[in-house]
Amino acid sequence: MAAASNPSVIALDKAALSKTVQQMAIDGDEPPPTYTVKDHKFGALETSAPSAPIPIIDMTSFLSPSSPDQEESELIKLRSALTTWGCFQAVNHGISSLVLQNVRQVIGEFFERPTEEKRKYSRKPGSAEGYGPDAVVTDNQVLDWCDRFSLRIFPACQRNANLWPENPSSFRETIEDYGSKILSTKAVLFKAIAKSLHLNEDCFSRVFTEDGAIMQGRFILYPPCPTPDRVYGLKPHTDRSGMTVLLQDTEVEGLQVLSNNKWFTVPLIHDALFVNLGDQLQIMSNAIYKSPMHRVVTNAQRGKISIAMFDEPDPNKEIGPIEALVDETRPRLYKTVKNYGFFNYECFQKGIVAIDAAKI
Numbered sequence: 611m612a613a614a615s616n617p618s619v620i621a622l623d624k625a626a627l628s629k630t631v632q633q634m635a636i637d638g639d640e641p642p643p644t645y646t647v648k649d650h651k652f653g654a655l656e657t658s659a660p661s662a663p664i665p666i667i668d669m670t671s672f673l674s675p676s677s678p679d680q681e682e683s684e685l686i687k688l689r690s691a692l693t694t695w696g697c698f699q700a701v702n703h704g705i706s707s708l709v710l711q712n713v714r715q716v717i718g719e720f721f722e723r724p725t726e727e728k729r730k731y732s733r734k735p736g737s738a739e740g741y742g743p744d745a746v747v748t749d750n751q752v753l754d755w756c757d758r759f760s761l762r763i764f765p766a767c768q769r770n771a772n773l774w775p776e777n778p779s780s781f782r783e784t785i786e787d788y789g790s791k792i793l794s795t796k797a798v799l800f801k802a803i804a805k806s807l808h809l810n811e812d813c814f815s816r817v818f819t820e821d822g823a824i825m826q827g828r829f830i831l832y833p834p835c836p837t838p839d840r841v842y843g844l845k846p847h848t849d850r851s852g853m854t855v856l857l858q859d860t861e862v863e864g865l866q867v868l869s870n871n872k873w874f875t876v877p878l879i880h881d882a883l884f885v886n887l888g889d890q891l892q893i894m895s896n897a898i899y900k901s902p903m904h905r906v907v908t909n910a911q912r913g914k915i916s917i918a919m920f921d922e923p924d925p926n927k928e929i930g931p932i933e934a935l936v937d938e939t940r941p942r943l944y945k946t947v948k949n950y951g952f953f954n955y956e957c958f959q960k961g962i963v964a965i966d967a968a969k970i
């Protein structure tokens with residue numbers, strides 16, 4: 611997400627101008643060698659990994675608990691989910707089926723627009739916003755078999771109005787509405803996460819949903835891929851956010867999470883939101899909670915769409931392990947970092963893992 615106007619990056623970043631994955635799929639192209647996975651550092655590319663028993667969190671217990679006991683028992687489940695998996699499926703989150711249907715519809719329609727029209731919103735080299743295939747930022751990068759359209763949603767004053775499409779005509783209103791609802795959902799979840807760690811309930815929500823916090827939407831199209839066993843939809847990674855909220859496709863699976871060195875498929879649950887923690891929550895929780903490694907696999911028959919909402923603190927704000935979570939039995943594991951988004955980007959360029967580089 612961080613802008614990097616470094617000339618070598620700009621020279622390398624030709625993908626924003628090259629053929630989209632959607633076009634390659636329409637033309638029946640074989641994925642070019644730059645898309646082929648060369649190392650299997652994180653395990654083989656198994657397209658049909660077993661289904662993951664990912665915990666389901668019922669948000670009724672946080673939004674309108676019928677009793678303190680009901681809330682307490684869900685907080686215990688939440689704590690267990692975040693120490694083991696680092697992710698969960700949120701149900702009864704209060705966002706209606708109609709809102710979810712509308713957001714899927716406008717994103718689907720955007721990707722259906724003619725290429726020339728979508729090109730008007732192309733990501734500029736070095737920028738984190740806009741439309742296009744995977745950004746090339748290093749020489750030996752393996753590219754992802756997907757096209758992405760990224761937009762800053764909050765703070766509203768930082769929106770890049772030229773990148774918000776005119777078509778479909780309800781795009782702006784729908785994304786703005788969905789963004790506000792996800793922001794409120796995140797605030798509720800961050801408060802529950804703080805409580806589950808016996809912390810002041812605002813300690814995460816303030817950093818990630820208020821005070822200049824950023825919300826970025828990433829809308830991803832994964833077209834069918836003729837060689838799904840050799841190409842990633844999205845490479846194995848952890849998110850750099852505090853928390854990511856993902857609306858999966860209604861029919862096509864593909865997201866996988868790593869647990870005990872094994873990959874598991876995230877099942878599709880009607881109207882659920884898949885929530886995973888990002889590196890910044892792992893840092894602030896002094897690694898009590900996990901930022902899970904995940905990836906996306908493709909298939910030869912059907913494409914799919916994902917809608918992801920990321921957060922970041924104000925880039926000028928420093929984050930580090932919360933003092934109350936540091937003691938003799940659990941010493942401080944991470945340095946204090948500022949603008950983790952940019953730090954993460956620089957690490958990626960150097961081929962190092964940001965969360966490891968943030969260790970003391």
Ligand SMILES: O=C(O)CCC(=O)C(=O)O
Nearest residue numbers: 828830849865906916918
């Ligand atoms: O599309 C998905 O299922 C996952 C997206 C994701 O992990 C990301 O954009 O960071």
Ligand SMILES: [Fe+2]
Nearest residue numbers: 847848849904
């Ligand atoms: Fe991710």
